[in-house]
Amino acid sequence: MQKTRFITVITALLLFIGEVPAELVSAKSLSAADAELSVKASPQAEYATRRSIPLARLLDGAVSRPDSPVPSTDTYLTVKKQGGKKTVYRVDPDGDLHQEDGVELQLRPAERARLLKAARELRAKHYGELLPWDEAKTVIPRKAKVKVIDLETGLSFNAQRRAGSSHADVQPLTKADTEIMKQIYNGSWSWRRRAILVESNGRVLAASMHGMPHGGDGIPNNGFRGHFCIHFLGSVTHGKGNVDLAHQLMVAKASGTLDAFERQLDPYDVINAFFLANEYGDSQLLAELFPDARHAQAGIRHFGAEDGTVRHQFVEAEEEVDQLVAADIRVDTCVIRGNRCADKTRSVFQMRRLSPAEPWRIDWIEKP
Template sequence: MFHRSVHAFTAALLLCALFLQPASALPAKSAEQAVVTFAVRYSPTATYETRLAVYHREIAKEIARARMQKADPHLYMTDLYVTVFRQNREQQFRLEYTGNLWNEAQSERLTLSKETSGKLLRYAEALRKRHYGKLISWDEVKRTVPRKSIFSVTDLETGLTFRVQHRAGRDHADVQPLTKEDTKIMKEIYNNRWSWNRKAILVQFGNQRYAASMNGMPHGGDGIPGNGFSGHFCIHFSGSTTHRSDRPDLAHQLMVHKAAGMLKTFFQSASPEQLTEIWKEAMQQKDIDMIRQLLEGVSPAQLASIERELSELTSIQFERLRHANKPGNDAAEEELLFKEIRFRATLYRKGSRAQQVTYRIIFERDSSQSPWRFRDVATVQTAKRK
């Protein structure tokens, strides 16, 4: 099983050559104040994380001297936390993509030199590579992880790990927990209730760790008697498909890219229609962290409203998105900088009648080569079902 302390130690060994100031060269008090601690975890509630403590007097000194300024948040790494000793106490920051540090609680920023910002970003990116799995195609998995092989599966949120055997699968891997204890751990990941919900996982085979996605529902044939698991479950990798379709399953591919630490890259390559489908999937799964990443361009007040509405819902059903583009308009579509998409949904709340609403999502981008982003998400109530 992966333990966070072991994982952090491994990362520290691999990164020790990058700008480190040996702790032994410093007095005890100075050593404490010279520590910069990085932590990577996918979400604020995730218990699985990778940590690295760096002893670096120059970085710590600049952070200690830098002035706090009130500021709106720029885009920051949603999975990266930086803890420093400043003003005689530990303070936690989010690392922005610029390399500056943002205090989320106080809405304040520490603006650092380009040299120091660059060092922080390099530490962060190296640590993220240790935390997440490698994005690997299903075709490559079939060559490198043969049938009957045994490997371990780690849940990206909880860090819980169990062993499985690769039994079959043409379009994805059909696997089974190895023992009753492995089945027990897997069920614990799903809050002790089997579910078709997809989860981001890390597949450890030999010395390689791959980004993948699993569902949590026993089904189909059973090849390991006595493991307490009636059937098998599915593990997907980049480009794998379900048995019912020759196209990759969106929910699984989202989890695969989450396990690779590449959700932002996945979003940036998507069209407004694809982003809409991703948003609908995140809403149905009640994945608040994914919704926050998707809606980086939306105002905090609107995001809070969406989160509040989602917390009140027991379920939500969306109509299929209709593509209204007429033939011959592809070239004009490629030049658009603004797009509005509308679709209906049915909202279900406990103790209340189903409510039909129309969602309106507005997308924008800076140029025809820039990624699309959400600008506005709004609902218009239309009717309540009897």
């Protein structure tokens, strides 16, 4: 059932290549300001793609609306005013601007179209190509050398695909490459999945990696005992052949299709994604799962994730939810401490959506 669900999501991704106004805003006072459009995978990401855009007329005549939901986004407009003061706006998919205090600026249609065009061009440069594994493995055949770029830090290292039929088994090329990879993981090897770009044969592919040496070796003197795995769209684990949700989320993030991926998830996998984001401390992914980036439960970690690994289990069997707009799902959690499961709790995830065509979001987590 889970594998079928992922196949449906992956198929949808392949098809995706794609009130009273408060006041009018004048651009006259901003005529001497500069504007920079940027794309980055998360608000904290050091790796970003930027370009300057003309500010003249962009905000002229914009309609300001207070108390609007703040969207999760990867696109930002920074306006630098005289005196060095900066205002950072989140750019939503419709081309409107949002401040962190909930003020929304609705641009005029022509300016909205101009901003969206610039954002599309920037996102195309920033993200990788979303390529299914069956095609990706021909771009990076066995023994191919690749460049791996971490989408958060911007750090990069060279590697070689050594093996792997269901996904790529890869090793850093040199000891220096191993050191950079370990730096990406803050000095400790980890199974955590990370969104990456893989450069090979003139192409840049969206992918996901973990950072744990395991299994067979092959490159001498590189300081890496074993290999690590790189996953692409639709790739599966060795052995059981499962599609790994965490890897596919990171592939979507690396291709700029995270929102499209999450819109296809049922409420159970939205909860599974929540626990992954909670474990990783991924604020961007957490914000995506709530209806508003300012949601009281979106900006914090839960269930003691700062102190240990949180395990979760659904209390009841998964039910059919295709036609529902509300589902209260009970979840048991505990924190792994040594060899035992401590701090056991039972919570209710109140899952909501506006219609069966809309994505599921976490409306509230009712805790003991």
